[in-house]
Amino acid sequence: YDSASEIAVAQLSLKSPEKSLSGIRVGIPASFSVQECPNEISESWSLAADLLHQHGAEIIQVSTDDISPRLMQRALAAYYVLVSAEASSNLCRYDGFRYGVAVAEEEVNFNGNSETSDLTPLERQYSASRSFGFGTEVKRRILCGTSVLSSDRFHTYYEAAAKLRAALAEEMHSTLKEKVDLLLVPTVLSLPHKIDQGSLLDPTAMFANDVMTVPASLSGLPALSIPRQTQEPSSTFSYGMQLISS
Amino acid sequence: TPYKMIIHYQALTRRILTHPRIRRDFSQWSVDSEKGVVCFQGKPRYQTVIGLEIHAQLDISTKLFSGCPVDGNHRGTGCGSTSPTSLSSSSSLSSLFQKPNTSVWPLDVAVPGVLPRLSQEAVQAAVLSAAATKCELPRVSRFERKHYFYADLPLGYQVTQQRWPLAREGRLRCQRSNRGNKKAKPSKKSRMAGDDDNDDSFTVRIERIQLEQDTGKTVIMTNPKTRRKESLVDFNRAGRALIEIVFYPDLRSSVDAATAVETLRSLLKHIGTCSGRMEDGSLRCDLNVSIAPLENMDQEKTSITTQNKDHAIVQHTGNRVEVKNLNSLRQVQLAAEYEAIRQAEAAANGSPTLQETRTFDVKTNQTVTIRTKEVAKDYRFMPEPDLPPLILNEEVFGTPGMDLEGFLESNLPELPEDAQRRLKTSYGLSDYMASVLTGDPPAIELFDTAVHHANRQLTMDRERKKVPETVANLLCNELFALVRELEMQRLIEEGILDGTGETSVRFSRVDGNQLGEVVALVLEGSISNTMAKQLLRVLYEESNELKQFSAREVAQKRGFQLISDSVELAKIAHRVIAENPEEMERYKLGGKFARKITKFLLGKSMAASQGNAHPERLNEVLVEVLEEIAPLSKE
Numbered sequence: 001y002d003s004a005s006e007i008a009v010a011q012l013s014l015k016s017p018e019k020s021l022s023g024i025r026v027g028i029p030a031s032f033s034v035q036e037c038p039n040e041i042s043e044s045w046s047l048a049a050d051l052l053h054q055h056g057a058e059i060i061q062v063s064t065d066d067i068s069p070r071l072m073q074r075a076l077a078a079y080y081v082l083v084s085a086e087a088s089s090n091l092c093r094y095d096g097f098r099y100g101v102a103v104a105e106e107e108v109n110f111n112g113n114s115e116t117s118d119l120t121p122l123e124r125q126y127s128a129s130r131s132f133g134f135g136t137e138v139k140r141r142i143l144c145g146t147s148v149l150s151s152d153r154f155h156t157y158y159e160a161a162a163k164l165r166a167a168l169a170e171e172m173h174s175t176l177k178e179k180v181d182l183l184l185v186p187t188v189l190s191l192p193h194k195i196d197q198g199s200l201l202d203p204t205a206m207f208a209n210d211v212m213t214v215p216a217s218l219s220g221l222p223a224l225s226i227p228r229q230t231q232e233p234s235s236t237f238s239y240g241m242q243l244i245s246s
Numbered sequence: 247t248p249y250k251m252i253i254h255y256q257a258l259t260r261r262i263l264t265h266p267r268i269r270r271d272f273s274q275w276s277v278d279s280e281k282g283v284v285c286f287q288g289k290p291r292y293q294t295v296i297g298l299e300i301h302a303q304l305d306i307s308t309k310l311f312s313g314c315p316v317d318g319n320h321r322g323t324g325c326g327s328t329s330p331t332s333l334s335s336s337s338s339l340s341s342l343f344q345k346p347n348t349s350v351w352p353l354d355v356a357v358p359g360v361l362p363r364l365s366q367e368a369v370q371a372a373v374l375s376a377a378a379t380k381c382e383l384p385r386v387s388r389f390e391r392k393h394y395f396y397a398d399l400p401l402g403y404q405v406t407q408q409r410w411p412l413a414r415e416g417r418l419r420c421q422r423s424n425r426g427n428k429k430a431k432p433s434k435k436s437r438m439a440g441d442d443d444n445d446d447s448f449t450v451r452i453e454r455i456q457l458e459q460d461t462g463k464t465v466i467m468t469n470p471k472t473r474r475k476e477s478l479v480d481f482n483r484a485g486r487a488l489i490e491i492v493f494y495p496d497l498r499s500s501v502d503a504a505t506a507v508e509t510l511r512s513l514l515k516h517i518g519t520c521s522g523r524m525e526d527g528s529l530r531c532d533l534n535v536s537i538a539p540l541e542n543m544d545q546e547k548t549s550i551t552t553q554n555k556d557h558a559i560v561q562h563t564g565n566r567v568e569v570k571n572l573n574s575l576r577q578v579q580l581a582a583e584y585e586a587i588r589q590a591e592a593a594a595n596g597s598p599t600l601q602e603t604r605t606f607d608v609k610t611n612q613t614v615t616i617r618t619k620e621v622a623k624d625y626r627f628m629p630e631p632d633l634p635p636l637i638l639n640e641e642v643f644g645t646p647g648m649d650l651e652g653f654l655e656s657n658l659p660e661l662p663e664d665a666q667r668r669l670k671t672s673y674g675l676s677d678y679m680a681s682v683l684t685g686d687p688p689a690i691e692l693f694d695t696a697v698h699h700a701n702r703q704l705t706m707d708r709e710r711k712k713v714p715e716t717v718a719n720l721l722c723n724e725l726f727a728l729v730r731e732l733e734m735q736r737l738i739e740e741g742i743l744d745g746t747g748e749t750s751v752r753f754s755r756v757d758g759n760q761l762g763e764v765v766a767l768v769l770e771g772s773i774s775n776t777m778a779k780q781l782l783r784v785l786y787e788e789s790n791e792l793k794q795f796s797a798r799e800v801a802q803k804r805g806f807q808l809i810s811d812s813v814e815l816a817k818i819a820h821r822v823i824a825e826n827p828e829e830m831e832r833y834k835l836g837g838k839f840a841r842k843i844t845k846f847l848l849g850k851s852m853a854a855s856q857g858n859a860h861p862e863r864l865n866e867v868l869v870e871v872l873e874e875i876a877p878l879s880k881e
Contacts, residue, residue, distance in 0.1 A: 085628060086631055089391055089402075089403060089628055091402075092395070092402020092403055093356035093358070093400060095395065095402065097397060098400060099357070121412060122395075124396055126395055148623055149393070149626035149627075151624045151626070155694060158628070180709075233728070241791050
């Protein structure tokens with residue numbers, strides 16, 4: 001059952017306001033309504049709900065009992081802990097030994113300093129290739145991931161994040177099974193930043209943009225982001241809405 | 247001085263392994279190979295404590311996750327049939343001779359974008375191995391990643407099962423061999439559970455069995471061009487399915503450790519999950535050795551049971567040292583003994599050894615430190631996100647509706663200890679015979695068939711009683727020899743087997759039915775023992791031509807028949823008597839002399855007939871002839 005394709009069909013037949021979405025329950029989860037959400041986006045959200053309602057969908061408020069705000073607030077942190085951990089693990093294979101970027105042997109040894117003196121030659125080789133080959137953001141995530149997987153931190157970070165993920169996924173899944181067929185939430189809480197501003201922004205703050213998409217990722221649920229026409233014709237970007245289904 | 251100790255040690259190496267209980271002298275320290283007690287100047291000071299970790303390569307058709315086929319000989323699980331044509335038809339030799347990096351699929355070298363897919367065969371083989379060691383098998387187990395960087399680990403992590411292994415809490419029952427005393431009966435004590443010092447058998451507990459990936463193989467070679475030493479990596483082995491079997495530190499001596507390894511090896515071979523060749527690396531052993539101080543044990547205190555005493559000892563065990571790179575049972579034993587003494591000496595000198603990893607140097611028979619600075623490795627275990635939890639259900643067993651019990655029921659062959667027991671109790675075979683048969687599992691099947699068939703052919707209970715023993719004798723002494731002589735060389739030459747295989751009746755051209763018939767012929771008196779051996783050889787050598795004939799028919803055609811004809815026998819008797827005039831004089835003295843000489847002449851007559859005379863008939867005829875020639879006065 002693919003509810004998203006039904007919506008697409010509905011959009012195509014926008015001209016004729018038939019009740020093509022009758023029988024479909026669309027949920028608006030209260031816990032996704034975060035403080036940081038600007039007014040423009042809240043408005044956009046309401047408008048989207050109205051549009052669906054016009055086409056016959058039933059709009060249901062999903063209370064905080066069903067999807068708790070407590071979990072929502074920590075979802076972002078959990079996500080980044082888990083994602084960094086997995087990234088650090090998946091990227092271990094890039095050592096330049098069998099494929100990919102590798103630093104020439106002569107250069108490796110030339111750069112030997114006190115930091116790397118207790119590494120074996122192989123480790124020094126890997127280190128040089130990886131330092132050279134990975135970009136900054138990647139390195140950041142690898143270091144973060146390695147850290148949360150280390151034995152002293154695993155319990156506090158990874159395990160806690162995994163538990164949180166399981167709890168949130170449980171709530172999302174049961175809401176989508178019992179209460180509603182779809183969830184309607186914004187995709188982002190801000191418009192894209194300008195390219196030249198990119199380096200000035202705090203990388204951690206950048207993560208905050210993901211707060212709306214993280215729950216679906218963590219829960220393993222399919223989500224569809226739909227761009228929306230903005231009111232002002234002059235602006236290029238619009239606030240997108242997303243639909244999450246089971 | 248160190249040099250003196252080394253030389254002394256080497257000189258003793260040969261002796262130690264052929265004579266049990268010889269103590270190893272090393273300066274003034276020695277260790278008892280069988281008991282593991284470390285003595286200083288003859289006084290017991292420490293007890294050796296050993297834990298084993300064994301990695302066994304599963305004998306399946308593909309690697310664990312990549313689907314890459316594994317070349318070389320492999321049979322399905324369970325015992326093979328006895329027909330030579332059932333061998334796998336791969337024309338390639340075993341993986342031992344493969345060119346490096348030719349048996350590699352993308353996942354095996356961590357090409358980005360490939361995901362793992364668990365092989366059902368691997369799970370099945372692992373489950374059988376766990377069941378054979380009486381482990382608990384929880385329904386769900388999980389895979390995790392163990393991270394470290396090394397050239398032979400392409401992914402940068404190994405997929406293994408750390409926290410939720412496939413199996414837990416098993417046991418391995420081992421038999422201490424009575425050297426040179428192969429027909430010894432186990433003492434009554436050994437029938438009791440638990441391991442006592444006076445026992446022939448002991449049990450080692452298994453902590454866990456887990457499925458994991460094998461790494462590639464690193465080889466150090468000298469580059470002919472640059473003349474420098476290089477490490478080269480061969481990924482043929484990378485990704486192969488392994489089971490890691492971790493034992494509790496229950497072992498107390500080097501001989502026990504070697505015995506445990508051998509027992510496990512032959513068990514896994516028996517159920518067909520691992521070929522068990524330590525030289526090839528299909529079975530690898532890591533040793534964990536530590537020592538525990540023996541306080542002044544008051545030998546008279548009998549209230550302390552052996553088990554309690556052992557428990558008290560082990561509580562104070564020192565740091566354990568891991569020894570890797572052991573490629574044979576002999577090395578396991580030598581390494582354990584060397585370590586025990588090394589640690590004892592260090593502890594007594596006030597600087598007990600730290601926990602470390604060492605490797606075994608075969609040239610000097612010593613263990614050597616791997617790294618000077620040992621930092622505890624943090625493997626950053628993480629649940630494997632690309633694999634679902636492993637659930638032992640019908641999907642993994644490959645048959646609809648099949649559960650764990652059903653799977654084991656239909657796939658786990660009779661275990662050696664059960665077979666051994668059955669052969670001894672049902673058939674009355676000796677320990678030795680039973681162990682020869684269980685040493686080659688197809689032999690058990692052949693034996694059962696032969697006994698069954700022989701019983702069908704014989705009518706008298708008196709004859710039937712001797713069936714098992716006779717079958718066993720012919721099987722173990724004759725048939726094995728025939729297979730070894732006529733079969734094994736050919737198979738090696740044809741490349742079907744490599745040279746390390748052991749003789750097995752699996753390759754025999756004579757089957758259980760034929761053997762049974764031959765035995766029946768012997769026991770009903772149609773042929774002699776000598777003739778039976780010859781008949782077997784004929785049946786074997788000419789198996790193709792004689793296929794449609796029964797053993798009985800062949801015996802008749804080839805004239806294998808006990809000489810029962812009185813005339814024939816009389817001729818023999820006469821001849822023998824004529825050849826032994828002195829003895830005849832003695833015979834004429836009568837009484838006990840007559841009896842003795844009769845026996846003597848009987849033996850000579852039998853020999854003259856080349857063992858082909860019917861024993862009872864010969865006896866009758868001989869007596870008649872003697873009566874004729876030299877009648878004795880009746881007393």
